[in-house]
Amino acid sequence: xxxxxxxxxxxxxxAPGYMAWPxxxxxxxxxxxxxxxATNGAKSAEERKQAREPEMELIREAxxxxxxxxxxxxRQYEQQVLRLALHLTGSxxxxxxxxxxxxxxxxxxxxxxxxxxxxxxxxxxxxxxLCLDQLRRRKTRREDRAVVLDHSGGxxxxxxxxxxxxxxxxxxxxxxxKVLGERIQSALDKLTPRERMVFELKHYQxxxxxxxxxxLNTTExxxxxxxxxxxxxxRTQLAGLR
Amino acid sequence: xxxxxxxxxxxxxxxxxxxEEQANELERHMAAxxxxxGEHEQLLSLKAIAEAHPVLEPxxxxxxxxxxxxxxxxxALPPRRxxxxxxxxxxxxxxxxxxxxxxxCLLLVVGAGAGxxxxxxxxQNRATHTAATQSAPMLSATVTPxxxxxxxxxxxxxxxxxxxxxRQPNSHMVEVRYNQVVxxxxxxxxxxxxxxxxxxxxxxxxxxARVRDDSVGLxxxxxxAGHGCRAAGMRDALxxxxxYDKNAGVREKALHGLExxxxxxxxxxxxxxxxxxxxxxxxIRTAAINILEPVEADTSVRQxxxxxxxxxxxxxxxxxxxxxxxSMPEIQ
Numbered sequence: 001x002x003x004x005x006x007x008x009x010x011x012x013x014x015a016p017g018y019m020a021w022p023x024x025x026x027x028x029x030x031x032x033x034x035x036x037x038a039t040n041g042a043k044s045a046e047e048r049k050q051a052r053e054p055e056m057e058l059i060r061e062a063x064x065x066x067x068x069x070x071x072x073x074x075r076q077y078e079q080q081v082l083r084l085a086l087h088l089t090g091s092x093x094x095x096x097x098x099x100x101x102x103x104x105x106x107x108x109x110x111x112x113x114x115x116x117x118x119x120x121x122x123x124x125x126x127x128x129x130l131c132l133d134q135l136r137r138r139k140t141r142r143e144d145r146a147v148v149l150d151h152s153g154g155x156x157x158x159x160x161x162x163x164x165x166x167x168x169x170x171x172x173x174x175x176x177x178k179v180l181g182e183r184i185q186s187a188l189d190k191l192t193p194r195e196r197m198v199f200e201l202k203h204y205q206x207x208x209x210x211x212x213x214x215x216l217n218t219t220e221x222x223x224x225x226x227x228x229x230x231x232x233x234x235r236t237q238l239a240g241l242r
Numbered sequence: 243x244x245x246x247x248x249x250x251x252x253x254x255x256x257x258x259x260x261x262e263e264q265a266n267e268l269e270r271h272m273a274a275x276x277x278x279x280g281e282h283e284q285l286l287s288l289k290a291i292a293e294a295h296p297v298l299e300p301x302x303x304x305x306x307x308x309x310x311x312x313x314x315x316x317x318a319l320p321p322r323r324x325x326x327x328x329x330x331x332x333x334x335x336x337x338x339x340x341x342x343x344x345x346x347c348l349l350l351v352v353g354a355g356a357g358x359x360x361x362x363x364x365x366q367n368r369a370t371h372t373a374a375t376q377s378a379p380m381l382s383a384t385v386t387p388x389x390x391x392x393x394x395x396x397x398x399x400x401x402x403x404x405x406x407x408x409r410q411p412n413s414h415m416v417e418v419r420y421n422q423v424v425x426x427x428x429x430x431x432x433x434x435x436x437x438x439x440x441x442x443x444x445x446x447x448x449x450x451a452r453v454r455d456d457s458v459g460l461x462x463x464x465x466x467a468g469h470g471c472r473a474a475g476m477r478d479a480l481x482x483x484x485x486y487d488k489n490a491g492v493r494e495k496a497l498h499g500l501e502x503x504x505x506x507x508x509x510x511x512x513x514x515x516x517x518x519x520x521x522x523x524x525x526i527r528t529a530a531i532n533i534l535e536p537v538e539a540d541t542s543v544r545q546x547x548x549x550x551x552x553x554x555x556x557x558x559x560x561x562x563x564x565x566x567x568x569s570m571p572e573i574q
Contacts, residue, residue: 079305228253
């Protein structure tokens with residue numbers, strides 16, 4: 001195996017002593033949050049509510065039976081849904097199925113949506129549950145999904161299609177990358193469906209743990225613990241690659 | 243800092259889920275603890291490795307295909323008639339399980355409310371019903387001149403009294419509370435507790451002596467016959483009548499009714515003794531002496547008879563009591 005420096009660029013390797021927490025997603029302590037809330041909290045809540053208002057109007061229309069309103073909603077979320085389903089299942093065909101089932105379900109149960117959460121959360125809840133079902137079914141079938149298939153069943157060279165600025169031009173490295181990719185996927189497959197789901201949503205989709213909790217109908221704390229277990233397992237699996 | 247906790251915190255921090263203060267504290271800790279710093283390293287490299295399985299944007303063809311299929315499926319759904327939609331709505335509402343406990347509680351509250359309300363109404367009806375016959379004679383005494391309300395009202399004789407008048411502030415609206423009397427009648431056997439209750443009420447506070455006379459007569463007859471006299475409170479009613487009724491004839495009837503119990507019931511005995519000593523009517527005093535015959539041997543009875551034989555205004559009674567005393571020897 002090539003040295004780690006060749007696999008991914010040095011910029012990603014942190015020298016000991018340099019700690020960089022992801023600043024983009026840094027959250028305030030609860031106290032800090034309370035303070036901010038006190039000063040401009042009411043306003044931002046109002047703003048947020050106002051920002052959601054057009055969507056709420058759209059949802060109400062769809063609930064009343066407007067097909068065009070529903071289609072608009074679909075268009076707003078279809079890309080995210082497909083992205084998630086595609087990455088999780090690794091198959092365009094499966095992703096399409098999930099997309100279909102998810103939006104049909106949404107259409108059927110739109111009446112149940114009571115605006116207590118955002119529509120985004122609601123849709124994602126449906127999708128994640130469908131994905132979980134898929135993962136569970138796969139586990140029992142023990143399929144090997146080391147490669148990504150397109151709709152006609154042909155293999156896609158995943159890594160080749162990734163536009164990157166990491167200058168992986170060396171063919172030897174490309175092969176390494178492919179092997180690495182497969183290793184990752186098999187490690188991910190070894191997680192339980194829930195662990196896989198949480199890792200997917202957190203690491204790949206970048207959702208907050210609180211949102212993940214809502215989508216999986218559990219608490220933020222539970223989601224956090226699941227994430228912790230998942231990372232631990234993955235590290236054990238991929239220990240040799242360091 | 244426990245290292246298990248720190249490890250978890252490192253994971254949270256690396257994914258941006260740790261609060262700022264805690265993150266800073268963690269940084270400081272890792273500067274000092276190489277083990278935890280190593281953990282952090284490993285996690286970062288895991289994250290990097292995971293990028294080897296990147297998230298792909300779904301290509302336009304995929305999206306188009308999926309959308310098309312969805313449209314077809316939605317078009318294929320049967321058109322929703324109004325009853326379909328209503329049914330769907332109901333099913334959806336049943337499907338939301340967490341509304342169920344709330345609905346159940348609401349149902350319980352509503353049911354309890356309805357039940358207690360109807361129970362209250364029923365009890366009220368019973369109360370007005372029993373009050374009816376005796377409040378009719380009270381009518382003439384308590385009718386007060388009423389302001390002319392706009393609400394409908396029958397002949398003034400039906401209104402027993404006006405209890406309050408409230409004017410709504412800043413308006414022409416006035417609220418008047420008044421009590422109405424509803425004349426009622428009931429027919430039933432003497433065994434009926436309702437009838438008995440009415441009779442007892444009548445014996446206490448009916449304005450008409452004749453009504454009292456009738457009721458006491460009936461109660462006395464019941465008691466003599468032994469028809470559950472004690473439990474139903476009829477005996478108490480008769481005792482009250484004997485003590486307090488103004489009409490001698492009524493008192494006599496009560497005495498007559500209590501006669502069978504003078505031996506067994508101390509209260510009856512005391513009441514009769516009281517009557518013997520203080521009743522204004524000689525006929526009643528005489529009757530009392532006769533009634534006390536079964537208990538002549540009792541000390542308190544003899545004491546009373548002794549007093550009566552000396553102090554009674556009526557000579558005949560003095561005589562009779564003396565006779566009774568003499569006829570019975572003293573108890574050893």
